[in-house]
Amino acid sequence: MATIRDLILKNRSYRRFDQSYRIDEKTLRELVELARCSATAANRQPLKFMLSFEPAENELIFKTVGFARQLSWQGPAEGEKPSAYIIILGDLDISKSFGCDHGIAAQSILLGAVERGLGGVMLGSANKDVLRASLKIPEKYDILLVVALGKPKETVVLETVGPDGKTTYWRDEKSVHHVPKRTLEELIVR
Amino acid sequence: MATIRDLILKNRSYRRFDQSYRIDEKTLRELVELARCSATAANRQPLKFMLSFEPAENELIFKTVGFARQLSWQGPAEGEKPSAYIIILGDLDISKSFGCDHGIAAQSILLGAVERGLGGVMLGSANKDVLRASLKIPEKYDILLVVALGKPKETVVLETVGPDGKTTYWRDEKSVHHVPKRTLEELIVR
Numbered sequence: 001m002a003t004i005r006d007l008i009l010k011n012r013s014y015r016r017f018d019q020s021y022r023i024d025e026k027t028l029r030e031l032v033e034l035a036r037c038s039a040t041a042a043n044r045q046p047l048k049f050m051l052s053f054e055p056a057e058n059e060l061i062f063k064t065v066g067f068a069r070q071l072s073w074q075g076p077a078e079g080e081k082p083s084a085y086i087i088i089l090g091d092l093d094i095s096k097s098f099g100c101d102h103g104i105a106a107q108s109i110l111l112g113a114v115e116r117g118l119g120g121v122m123l124g125s126a127n128k129d130v131l132r133a134s135l136k137i138p139e140k141y142d143i144l145l146v147v148a149l150g151k152p153k154e155t156v157v158l159e160t161v162g163p164d165g166k167t168t169y170w171r172d173e174k175s176v177h178h179v180p181k182r183t184l185e186e187l188i189v190r
Numbered sequence: 191m192a193t194i195r196d197l198i199l200k201n202r203s204y205r206r207f208d209q210s211y212r213i214d215e216k217t218l219r220e221l222v223e224l225a226r227c228s229a230t231a232a233n234r235q236p237l238k239f240m241l242s243f244e245p246a247e248n249e250l251i252f253k254t255v256g257f258a259r260q261l262s263w264q265g266p267a268e269g270e271k272p273s274a275y276i277i278i279l280g281d282l283d284i285s286k287s288f289g290c291d292h293g294i295a296a297q298s299i300l301l302g303a304v305e306r307g308l309g310g311v312m313l314g315s316a317n318k319d320v321l322r323a324s325l326k327i328p329e330k331y332d333i334l335l336v337v338a339l340g341k342p343k344e345t346v347v348l349e350t351v352g353p354d355g356k357t358t359y360w361r362d363e364k365s366v367h368h369v370p371k372r373t374l375e376e377l378i379v380r
Contacts, residue, residue, distance in 0.1 A: 004197060004305045008227050008298055029374060036377055037198050037348065038297065041314055042260065043357050045372045048379045070232065089379065099314060100335070103293025107228065108198055111301070115194045124231055124289060141379070145290070158227065167233050182235045184219065187226055189238045189279065189331070 007111050012158075012179070014119040015067045016080040017150025023053050023084035027116065028149075032086065034112045035105035046095035047105055048141060050087040060134040061085045065146050066125040070168050082120065082148035087135070090142035102144040109147055119152035161186075197301050202348075202369070204309040205257045206270040207340025213243050213274035217306065218339075221276065224302040225295035236285035237295055238331060240277040250324040251275045255336050256315040260358050272310065272338035277325070280332035292334040303339055310339040351376075 002010070028051045040047065052058055058081070067075035076082070088105055090098040106122045113120055123146040131143060154177055161167055161180040169179045192200070218241045230237070242248055248271070257265035266272070278295055280288040296312045303310055313336040321333060344367055351357055351370040359369045 004194075004298075004301045005224060007194065008224050011228070013229055029378065032378055033374055034195060034198050036371060036374055038201070039203055039300070039312055041312075043359050043369055045357055045377075047377065049377055050380050051378060100290040100293025100296070103290025103295075104297045104312075105293075106290070107294045107297040108194075110229070111194050122229055122231075122294075167235055169233050179233055181226060184223055184226055187235075187237065187239055188219065188222055188241060190240050 002115070007114050010119075011110050011114045012119065012156035012177075013121040014150070014152035014154060014156065015121055015148075015177075016076045016152070016154040017082055018153045019079050019081045019083060019150065021083055021151035023118065023149055025051060025053055028053060028084055028086060031109045031112045034108040038104050038108045040101045040104070041099045044095050046091045046098055047101055047144070048089040048091050050089060050135065050137070051084070052087070053084040057135070058082065058085060061087070061131065061146065064127045064131040064134060065123045065148070067121070067123070068169070069125060071171060073171075080153060081150075083150040085149065086147040087131075087137075087143065088145040088147065089137065090144050092140050092142060098142065098144060106145055106147050113149055117151070118149055120147055120149040122147055192305070197304050201300050201304045201309065202346035202367075203311040204340070204342035204344060204346065205311055205338075205367075206266045206342070206344040207272055208343045209269050209271045209273060209340065211273055211341035213308065213339055215241060215243055218243060218274055218276060221299045221302045224298040228294050228298045230291045230294070231289045234285050236281045236288055237291055237334070238279040238281050240279060240325065240327070241274070242277070243274040247325070248272065248275060251277070251321065251336065254317045254321040254324060255313045255338070257311070257313070258359070259315060261361060263361075270343060271340070273340040275339065276337040277321075277327075277333065278335040278337065279327065280334050282330050282332060288332065288334060296335055296337050299337055307341070308339055309342040310337055312337055
């Protein structure tokens with residue numbers, strides 16, 4: 001029962017997890033239920049969701065997604081990989097454009113995850129052709145976003161963008177993940 | 191201190207408000223702060239925010255946005271209009287594409303609003319040329335989304351999509367707004 005501010009602050013993009021922690025199908029369905037009850041442009045509801053929580057399928061997905069491309073890092077090591085994935089698809093039979101519906105849905109899913117002591121990251125840089133082939137995702141679905149989920153096992157801190165204006169995130173020698181954020185003053189133009 | 195599920199369920203798209211209720215700048219800044227601390231692709235943070243809470247400027251915005259295009263309805267009447275707006279802009283000097291960042295941001299903003307007893311709606315169908323001219327929004331900003339905010343003064347109920355598959359929302363004789371939602375079974379493809 002945290003405030004939304006608490007949840008949003010806790011909801012960092014986590015990329016290393018306790019892989020031994022399993023996430024079950026019921027939890028994933030509860031998270032999709034949050035997305036189901038969220039806004040969608042003109043109430044079209046064109047999003048579909050594919051759940052993965054078995055190690056073998058997780059591994060298929062893992063091989064197709066990029067984690068933290070800004071770091072010279074190959075992604076989480078064995079033992080630190082996500083425990084589950086929710087792949088957000090756009091049903092082309094319903095709509096040809098999905099606006100920002102997947103952003104709304106993914107934010108609801110991740111806030112629900114954080115409330116449950118879980119966490120994750122939205123991954124937009126999947127190799128979609130390989131992912132489609134590996135999971136046999138029909139052509140009628142656009143692959144919009146992969147949400148990786150798990151029990152976070154890393155510390156992520158927000159800090160203020162420095163005078164150089166760089167927003168690139170970085171890791172220190174203790175593997176703490178630092179995320180430079182623009183100030184509120186910079187974001188509010190009027 | 192509600193659960194995220196409570197907040198998401200309460201966070202309907204409200205389009206009629208108690209217009210006499212004023213929303214101050216401080217509240218809007220707190221809501222943008224929630225968006226500031228939310229995820230953004232590759233941490234680029236290309237979104238900017240324009241706040242409106244004075245009646246005269248609110249009216250300028252009101253004239254450019256479409257409310258509930260699916261209803262034969264001209265939008266909220268005088269006395270029921272939004273008390274404030276947050277216009278979400280994409281800064282083209284930072285990025286040429288904004289992915290679903292504005293969906294993530296708008297969802298954070300609206301959940302924060304609901305927690306405060308407010309509510310609102312994401313409006314994607316603004317007449318952007320007129321809005322740009324009215325508010326003198328520089329060309330360097332893409333107009334991505336208008337979030338209207340206020341003290342909700344209508345009842346919105348979720349129901350299940352019927353056998354005809356129609357997702358069009360509708361109003362009954364008591365002006366209750368009905369929103370047909372697809373079932374979880376329909377959304378989860380696997």
